[in-house]
Amino acid sequence: MAATKDPRPCSIADTLAVVGEKYSLLVLREVCLGNGRFDQLVRNTGAPRDILSARLRRLVEAGILTKRLYSERPQRFEYRPTQAGLELEPVLMTLKEWGDRHLRKGADLPMAVEHSCGSELVPVVTCGACGDPVRHEDLTARPQAPGWTLTGPTAA
Amino acid sequence: MAATKDPRPCSIADTLAVVGEKYSLLVLREVCLGNGRFDQLVRNTGAPRDILSARLRRLVEAGILTKRLYSERPQRFEYRPTQAGLELEPVLMTLKEWGDRHLRKGADLPMAVEHSCGSELVPVVTCGACGDPVRHEDLTARPQAPGWTLTGPTAA
DNA sequence: CCCTTGGGTTGGAAAATCAAACCCTCCTCT
């Protein structure tokens, strides 16, 4: 998934180059849930074993997962999220929320997540500075590297 | 990208089935920036024209983009985000922030986004109920549909 | 008339994915 021709230097593209391949984020979902064993991952993500194997290698090398020995004799491994991996969990929660609302229309949700405050988690992406929810109209792109030419209404 | 075998009913998987294919989120990025014309999309995402064409069809049919005529004679089209599409923008911002921090380590950022409050946008995913940032330790998964068996430390 | 721009479609080669089978180590049961 190397973005060999993408003329835009872009952290979104870079991030997707690491976690944007098929199954990668589902693997992260499972690992964050604590289901970090190979065949749990096979069952729960539906990924073919060889693909899963490739994804795990990539995610470990990218510093998103670690491979941990949880039993010597017999040798058994488990994958766990690193700090960087855990910091992607909010992305998963946001994707989940979008799917809950737009694809399932809020009915028959297969899983809920409870926040420590006691309510069901409804993730809201906010501006770290002012705390307001991020809305499209409030954003202005300010390109800082060559390759960025903006023409539309959002342009700076 | 039909998740034909994924045994888990999951809104994350469902959402990725719609926007998780290669280039889809980059297309959305450009469209949100106002670069909604076919060859702008080709240049800015690096997607092959046929793939782009397929992605656009899919995103329109999924209700994430709309195809708008901006010039009759000669007929010229432009893609724009729908409300549902705009609601995915926070996901893009969160991915960007992760990439900025973990892949570029904060140096030489190719693009900044400014929030209407005047600061540079640093998106933070928060709990809609209490407003606190979402951290892994504060989350508890509560499966509600069959197919969900949790074994790890995050299990309910 | 010829060339360019915008917005695609088509065809064949290259790469990724898939499913099933296989392998190896250790463990347990008989």
Place this chain on the structure above:
DNA sequence: AGAGGAGGGTTTGATTTTCCAACCCAAGGG
């Protein structure tokens, strides 16, 4: 001791996707 099973993968060959370049069409422009 042998049979069988679980965990954690790798290998093989068929199927799908992606990729790239070429092509097509309609509408200006010089």
